[in-house]
Amino acid sequence: MKFILGQKIEMTQVFSPEGAVIPVTKIKAGPALVIQKKTIKIDGYNSLVIAFGEVKKVTKPLLSIFKKVSPTLYRHIREIRLPEGDNTFDKVSIGDVIYAENFNSSDIVSVVGMSKGKGFQGVVKRHGFSGGPASHGHKDQLRMPGSIAAGGPQHVFKGTRMGGHMGFDRVTVAGLKVVDVDVESGVITVKGAVPGPRNGLIQLVADGDMEIIKKSEAKPTIEAAVSSESVAKIDTQVTEPVSVEVPAVAADESGANNQNAVEAKTENQQQ
Numbered sequence: 001m002k003f004i005l006g007q008k009i010e011m012t013q014v015f016s017p018e019g020a021v022i023p024v025t026k027i028k029a030g031p032a033l034v035i036q037k038k039t040i041k042i043d044g045y046n047s048l049v050i051a052f053g054e055v056k057k058v059t060k061p062l063l064s065i066f067k068k069v070s071p072t073l074y075r076h077i078r079e080i081r082l083p084e085g086d087n088t089f090d091k092v093s094i095g096d097v098i099y100a101e102n103f104n105s106s107d108i109v110s111v112v113g114m115s116k117g118k119g120f121q122g123v124v125k126r127h128g129f130s131g132g133p134a135s136h137g138h139k140d141q142l143r144m145p146g147s148i149a150a151g152g153p154q155h156v157f158k159g160t161r162m163g164g165h166m167g168f169d170r171v172t173v174a175g176l177k178v179v180d181v182d183v184e185s186g187v188i189t190v191k192g193a194v195p196g197p198r199n200g201l202i203q204l205v206a207d208g209d210m211e212i213i214k215k216s217e218a219k220p221t222i223e224a225a226v227s228s229e230s231v232a233k234i235d236t237q238v239t240e241p242v243s244v245e246v247p248a249v250a251a252d253e254s255g256a257n258n259q260n261a262v263e264a265k266t267e268n269q270q271q
């Protein structure tokens with residue numbers, strides 16, 4: 001089992017080699033940091049807690065967690081439960097970073113996200129009620145919910161469809177195909193639509209083996225780039241004395257010219 005957290009960029013379209021238009025969604029996936037491992041022995045199940053989205057400030061409880069793992073702070077934290085016996089749990093360690101390279105164009109993923117929030121909506125939009133008749137004698141009743149039950153029980157039955165908050169629900173869309181994976185930018189292109197607005201948090205899960213890719217963040221130094229032989233040559237060239245010979249003729253000519261100029265200036269003063 002492999003997984004990663006990402007951020008929804010936008011929907012667009014690409015063309016297949018046959019010329020067909022494919023609607024796709026671009027997702028900026030990773031890097032995601034593993035900050036905790038939960039085991040069956042202690043917690044009753046196996047899971048990995050991962051963080052995504054770098055920020056400058058977090059609350060003090062989160063700060064104490066990140067200090068133990070990484071100097072970088074993250075905004076989103078999600079827990080991924082793993083089935084018992086999954087080898088991904090043994091491969092991944094605390095402090096490992098998950099990148100988009102784990103996915104390829106042949107993967108079928110399940111995308112989890114929060115749907116767009118609609119605010120408070122009525123029964124027509126929220127539940128698809130047809131509303132009341134639009135003819136005479138039904139003033140202001142076109143989008144009303146109508147009767148909600150008998151008055152005898154003196155309470156509203158649980159589950160009665162009424163107006164209320166709509167949207168911002170956890171939605172899972174399964175069976176989406178990965179069209180392309182851009183390793184350099186970490187963008188995964190998925191066929192179809194995924195839940196949530198732009199810049200919303202997205203969770204991708206797919207079958208397969210997770211590979212932890214170790215990327216060195218240290219830049220190559222000058223000493224590492226220069227070989228020992230070239231260093232020896234540079235030292236030899238610097239330590240050798242450099243001598244500059246000035247032609248004697250040029251010195252004599254310059255001295256003679258200076259003397260002639262002094263004599264001519266003296267004659268002009270006497271005159």
